[in-house]
Amino acid sequence: MLRKMNAVPIAQVRLQDSFWSPRQQLVKDVVIPYQWEALNDRVPGAEPSGTIANFKAAAGELDAAHHGFVFQDSDLAKWLETVGFVLQQGRDEALEQLADEAIDLMGRAQQSDGYLDTYYQLQKPGKQWTNVRDDHEMYNAGHFMEAAVAYYEATGKPKVLDILCRFADHIGEVFGPGEGQKPGYCGHPEIELALVKLYRLTGKESYLATSKFFVEERGREPQYFNIELEERKAAGYTERVETRKQSYFQAHAPIREQHSAEGHAVRAVYLFAGATDIADEYEDESLMAAVRTLWNNTVKRRMYVTGGIGSSDAYEAFSFDYDLPNERAYAETCAAIGLFNWGHRLLQIEGRAEYADTMERTLYNGLLSGISLDGRSYFYVNPLEVWPVISGKRDDIPGATLRRQPWFGCACCPPNIARLLASLGGYAYSFADDELYVNLYIGSEVVQAVGGSRVALTQSTQYPWEGAVGISVRTDKATEFTLALRSPGWCRDFAVKVNGEPLDAASLTKNGYVKIRRTWNDGDVVEVDMAMPVELIRAHPELREAAGKVAVQRGPVVYCLEEADNGSNLRDVQLSSDASFQGRFEPKLLGGVYALNTGDGWRTEPSAVTEDLYAAKRYGKTPAALRFIPYYAWANRSEGEMTVWVRERER
Amino acid sequence: MLRKMNAVPIAQVRLQDSFWSPRQQLVKDVVIPYQWEALNDRVPGAEPSGTIANFKAAAGELDAAHHGFVFQDSDLAKWLETVGFVLQQGRDEALEQLADEAIDLMGRAQQSDGYLDTYYQLQKPGKQWTNVRDDHEMYNAGHFMEAAVAYYEATGKPKVLDILCRFADHIGEVFGPGEGQKPGYCGHPEIELALVKLYRLTGKESYLATSKFFVEERGREPQYFNIELEERKAAGYTERVETRKQSYFQAHAPIREQHSAEGHAVRAVYLFAGATDIADEYEDESLMAAVRTLWNNTVKRRMYVTGGIGSSDAYEAFSFDYDLPNERAYAETCAAIGLFNWGHRLLQIEGRAEYADTMERTLYNGLLSGISLDGRSYFYVNPLEVWPVISGKRDDIPGATLRRQPWFGCACCPPNIARLLASLGGYAYSFADDELYVNLYIGSEVVQAVGGSRVALTQSTQYPWEGAVGISVRTDKATEFTLALRSPGWCRDFAVKVNGEPLDAASLTKNGYVKIRRTWNDGDVVEVDMAMPVELIRAHPELREAAGKVAVQRGPVVYCLEEADNGSNLRDVQLSSDASFQGRFEPKLLGGVYALNTGDGWRTEPSAVTEDLYAAKRYGKTPAALRFIPYYAWANRSEGEMTVWVRERER
Structure with missing residues (x-):
């Protein structure tokens, strides 16, 4: 092992925190029950999930076709992992009963060879492992492995661990460098880090070896995704193949030859977290060096001040250095969670607080913004600026929504936040x-x-x-x-x-x-x-979307202006370089936040404004009182404008 | 007539101008011959146009399918109109021979009932006028009518006028409010203003009446585009129908009930120009009031400082008030031309110079930018800011190109600029x-x-x-x-x-x-x-993309910064409020321009820059020499960044 330290396990940490404990309680009291209802298609008005029904059908207990995405199974996995984390902090018979029920169902749905994936079992029987690029079988497996570890650590009940070990054994037989094995890896990384978790619990080295194989084989020539495509064609399959760049899957080069974070952001940080684990376990300094390079590229060139990553709406992806648009930000909640988890691994290995700084930046800002204050609605996309009038008026600006949504058809983010919050003590x-x-x-x-x-x-x-x-x-x-x-x-x-x-x-x-x-x-x-003064943050001069602007930060919390407090046309607002702020904790505001007020804002003097669209004149400025709220708490009141970066009035 | 004045005809104006005459000469010497070759598919390396071949095929002289867009015929029309304008300023036997050849071919292709549209004649014989929403038959006809008027006025040769009068008569029979007539109008306005031109030349009032019908029927219930769609379905046609909003076609409401410029920008301004003509001819004050409202909305809420309009890449359309993104600007060259032409009509009616101000803003900036200095390449899209590194790296930013293109498959803009330049004296x-x-x-x-x-x-x-x-x-x-x-x-x-x-x-x-x-x-x-001092232009405070920025203007010319002169990262550049400029005419620069130099620019002090992406520090500033060139002349050197709006350093 390279790591200088180990995380103190969740079970040894009990939160008693006015900020986080209510959120953890929300997960237990609201989110877990709600998500269980959703998985069982019992939430009125919500898109049906089909998740539990898929397992019943795969177990032969329900006559139904597979419903939902190829990664629908992972919703149950994330729910179960969340339950595991909750139970590590205190057993709960009723909750365990639900979980055990789900685990029993998983056991009945599992094939005798250990395989378990309801999409393939129901939709494409006999074709398993023919499209690992797109079909997420190992992604689902990885999430279940994480869930199994969490649930076992909480309860000591071996059943789900047995199920996943059998599945992991099966995967280790199918995939690998050996004769008769497939030299493949999943299009959506996740199993890499999950197998390490399974290894650390069980000590079974083959899990570690399989994970290492996945990390290192990825991106090598000949490209496995092309091989399997040719094999599918040869087998007469005719499904449409989406053309995506190999970089979308981080398969454009072997990981040691990747020098920047590319492609789908969630995939990327899950892979890099797994690679970090492998570097750690194998004491592989060259892999560690590659991971460090990728981390530095991510946090020094491609991360929002909120800790969000993956700036491009197209393919939910990283784009390129310093390309961090505010309004068109993607900054998916799941990617923030992935960054947080990756940073946590690097922190253990290097023992350097800078990793925790990034974790904290993400946690209190671009991650926490993904969930509403009442825990009932969620953002996928976490923009740094919103101009509501644009919604639905420009067909070329997709992505951002003004309100968190109750549950997504593609429900990756809600259960992901839940498991993060439930396991927070472990970080x-x-x-x-x-x-x-x-x-x-x-x-x-x-x-x-x-x-x-x-x-x-x-x-x-x-x-x-x-x-x-x-x-x-x-x-x-x-x-x-x-x-x-x-x-x-x-x-x-x-x-x-x-x-x-x-x-x-x-x-x-x-x-x-x-x-x-x-x-x-x-x-x-x-x-x-x-000391926690309010500070004005400025971005690197190459970050063009923040040119001439400042972000307001106090402690780890990044602030924003919302229309609800400051009126509309927030681009007109300026903040003096030497602004002074009056702040206090306001228990009734947004669930209790420390709001920041200043009289050192400026706006265009209204009387100076005419109908002219363009004029060779200077508009007068008038002082404006501004109120900043924590970014994570935005969009919990009426719909309106929001901005993190505010124009600086230089003094 | 409402109009207070009339344009002095082109034939009575002879340009002798160091700025414009060479550009007119270019049209005659380079653009017209080049376009003729293009229309005849004789330009090596260029996408074949198929335009002349289509007419030959329609005339039964060539065995070929229709090639190109449904509006391919209009390329010939615009070419012929350009030729007409050139000939109005001086006859040219060789050129007339080419034109007469084309006109003869048109005559042979025309049906005995007057109909002429090679797409329908070749591709959908017998189905004419069944999809006026999408298929541009009357748009093509309109351009030919304009061409016929121009060519007749130049040469007195009646043939092309006869062809188009026969076509106009046919259209007047098919469309109208009468029994057995179709209550339709073209999906792409153009014929409205063309019929007025034909009326003004021939005195035939039915042309005016048909135009009036088109202007007033548009947008009325029941929606004609829905009627014809149902008729096509009933007739068993099965072609795919693109779902577009009625506002794309300006058919969302009768014109008197339209209060803002909506939909496809070229369509919009062509319609509004035609409506202005009808208001003028019929002394229709209520229509005139509607047109004035639309003009004011366009130029006071929806126009770039360059005079470009139609800010949205999606559907080449107007979006909404003050939505004028610089980098994602569409601002099609043809829309600028349409705005120029519409303003010219309002100028005659009202005799107010403000219309000419807008014409001039467009002419010297967002219109002229559409053509390269050598007259051989063209922009459709005229952004106000370009960051080349983004090209091809973000799939969600389409539209802008860094280089003018030699000829477009969809060749609306090049011949449209040519005819504008050729007819400039007439304005x-x-x-x-x-x-x-x-x-x-x-x-x-x-x-x-x-x-x-x-x-x-x-x-x-x-x-x-x-x-x-x-x-x-x-x-x-x-x-x-x-x-x-x-x-x-x-x-x-x-x-x-x-x-x-x-x-x-x-x-x-x-x-x-x-x-x-x-x-x-x-x-x-x-x-x-x-007096022509350099002025710093500021935008209305609601124009958020220009917040905190200035544009540099001298006389009618709007300037920009290009990377070729100023290096990269132009968002980092600031210009002092009180900047002083040294300017002079530089005959060898960009075909001869008055360039502006200042030492009152600022950039981030390079030594202040660290690896930090975000920091609670102020970056030092260092003075920077800046060089501004006229916006219209951008992208005539190496590819690089460009910006019109520059951050203001307030002094």
């Missing part, structure tokens, strides 16, 4: 032999063996609204270990005290963590105070 | 009983009967590069009349002298014309001096 802490890392500031209790003792920390904070964090230590005996506190990239003044004694944080900082090594005693108290 | 002057109007400042001689005498003016100028214009008057006898000199909307300081004596231009100005009423003697000299 907050890491550990090494004698080190305990605080990666994310979230009110929580964590228990971890470190330095030979069982150590418990209680973290109390109003983060992200306040930069004060209190950490109390409990331990059975005085124990020497390093408590490593992440000093966020956005923070310029990180103060820390232990038992009331200030420490020199700067001199203790390494790789972005303030590392406090000492013998810790039960009852020790750490006080962190991160 | 320069207008007359009323005792008034002679100078609408456009172009070096030229004009002869016109006014105040009872034959008056000749010689206009000498280096316009648009210089604001000095000399006008000398020749007349057989002392004659009292008003010489009305347009005071351009861009001009803040219009000085005029008669025989060396300064006049108070301001007090003489009415409706944008400086009206000098006196008894004019042979040899009188008028000197105009229009």
Whole structure:
């Protein structure tokens, strides 16, 4: 292993956080039951999912054709994984009963050879593995493997793990470099990282080897997707083949020869996460170097200030360096989740807080924007600017919607957010032999063996609204270990005290963590105070869509202007370079947010405006009060304009 | 008639202008011969046109299927009209021989009932007038009528006029409100204005009545396009029907109930021009009011600073108020030509210079940009900003090309520019009983009967590069009349002298014309001096794509920055509010242009730039020398970035 540290498992972390706990509760109380109803086609007015019905049909218990997408099965997988995460934090008999019911159904639907994919079983029996480019069999399998691991870790019940191990064994027989094996890989990466999870739980090395094969074979000549296409033609299949570039599937070159993030963004970051795992497990420095290059390209050239990625609506894809349009952003919620997960892997390997900085940027902004405050509706697309009048008026601007939707026919994002929120505690802490890392500031209790003792920390904070964090230590005996506190990239003044004694944080900082090594005693108290002024963020000058503009950020939270607070024509608004803000936590606004007000905005003086479309004159400016709200909370009131980037009035 | 004045015919105007005469010569020497070869499929490497071959086939002289678009015939019409305009300024035996040859062929192809449309004659015999929404029969007919008028006025040869009168008679029988007539109108307006031209030449009132019917019937319930569709279905036709909104065809409402310019921009302005003619001829004030509303909406809400219209690539259409994207502009060359022509009609009716201001804005900018400096290549699409790196990298940004193309399969724009340039003299002057109007400042001689005498003016100028214009008057006898000199909307300081004596231009100005009423003697000299400083233009605050930006204009010419002069990343460039410019005419640059240089540009200080994509810092600025060239001349050097709107550095 290359990794310097390991994530503290979810089961050892209990959130007690005014920001996140209600959202986790929402997942348990609202999202999971709602999604279960949706999977069972019992949500009135929603597009039928068909997911459970497909499994029943595959099990021979229902006479029905397959319904939905080729990746419909994965909806159940993500639901089940979410349930697993919830149960890791506290068992729940009723919920387990639903899950066990679904698992039993999966078992009855599984073929005797281990294969399980309702689309092929119902729609194309006997043709399995003939179109791995498009048909997502291994993508579905990967999500089920993740679910199986999560559910097993929560409950210790072996059934779903057995089902997926049998499926993984089958896949390992079919695919690989050996005689009689197919040298293929899935068009939608996911199984790569899932097989590593399965390996880490079961210790079965063949899973790791299969994953490594998938990562390394991808993009090699001869191109497998072409081989299987020829084989389908030879077999007389006549289905229409969508022409897509190999780069859409990240199959344009072997991964070590890829130097930029290309193609479908979700596919890309899932693959890169899997490749990171393989580099870690095999201690493969050259693969690690390739992954680092891809990460740097992604976060330094192709990521929105909200942490969203995949700027192009066409194919939900990365486009090219510094091409980050605000209004036409795609920035799919699932891609943000993938970036978050990829960053988490790199963080463990390198122990550098910059990865957590990106995770945090994504989490509080372009990821969280994917779900409404009430947990009942979702965005696929997360634009940085919206001009509602354009909707439906220009046929050439697709993509962005003004309102989150209750459930999608293609329901990738909603269950993906649910599993992320349910597992959030698992990202907050890491550990090494004698080190305990605080990666994310979230009110929580964590228990971890470190330095030979069982150590418990209680973290109390109003983060992200306040930069004060209190950490109390409990331990059975005085124990020497390093408590490593992440000093966020956005923070310029990180103060820390232990038992009331200030420490020199700067001199203790390494790789972005303030590392406090000492013998810790039960009852020790750490006080962190991160200065959290409002800052104006400017983009790299090549990022043309942000030229002359600033984004407002406070702590990890990126703000936006909404029409509901600021009226229309937000492009007319300017913000002074030296604007001062008055902020406070407003418990009744948008579920409780820290809103920012300033009198240092400007607008065109209305009396200066005539009918002239163009004129050789300067329009007068008049001061304007502006109110910024957190970007993630946009579109929870009336439909209207929104913008993250605001024109700067230079002072 | 409502009109206050009439255009002085082309034949009475001879251009002698350093800017325009070479372009007219190019049309005669290069474009007409080239287009003739193209129409005859003799241009190596170019897409075959098939136009002449279609007529030969329709005449039974060639065994070939129809080639090209349903509006392929109109390419010949526009070519012939261009020839007519050229011949009005000087007969040319060789050219007439080509034209007569084409006319003879048209005559042989025409059906005995007067019908003439090679697409239907070859492809759908017997089905004529069954799909007037899509199939352009009357659009083609209209262009031929315009051509016939131009050619007849040039040569007095009646043949082509006879052909088109027979066709017009046929159309007048088929379409109309009477029993047994079809209550239809063409999906692509054009014949409306053409029939008025035919009426004005022949005096035959039925042409006017048919045109009026087309203008007024359009958009009424029941929708004719639906009626004919049902009729086609009933007749068993099975062709695919494109679903397009009625507004695409301006058939969403009767014209008097249309309050904004909607749908396909070329269609729209052709219709509005025809409606203007009908309002004029019938002295229909309510129709005139509707037309004025549409004009104001177009030029005050939906027109680029270049005079381009139709901002949406989807359907080459108007979108909505203030929606004028720079990079995704469509702004088709043909639409600019249509706007120019429509403005010319309104100018005659109202005698207000503001219409000529818009004509001039379009002419020198978004229209002229459609043709390369060498006259050999053309733009359909005239964006205001280009970022070449985007080409082919984002599948969701179609439209703009970086280079003019030699000839289009759909060749509407090239012959349309040719006919506009060939007829330019016809737009320069207008007359009323005792008034002679100078609408456009172009070096030229004009002869016109006014105040009872034959008056000749010689206009000498280096316009648009210089604001000095000399006008000398020749007349057989002392004659009292008003010489009305347009005071351009861009001009803040219009000085005029008669025989060396300064006049108070301001007090003489009415409706944008400086009206000098006196008894004019042979040899009188008028000197105009229009101050022509460089001005920074700002857009209406609702025009969000220009927020915080300025356009540089001098006289009627709008400027741009090109990468060839200014390097890349033009969005990073700022121009000071108080920038001073050094300009001079550079005879060797881009065929001779007045270029503008300034040291008051700014760019990000390169040393301030790090790898950071986002940072809470201000980037330093460094002065940058900038060079602006006329927008119309862009893309005549290497491919690269271009922008009209430049970020303003407020001072």
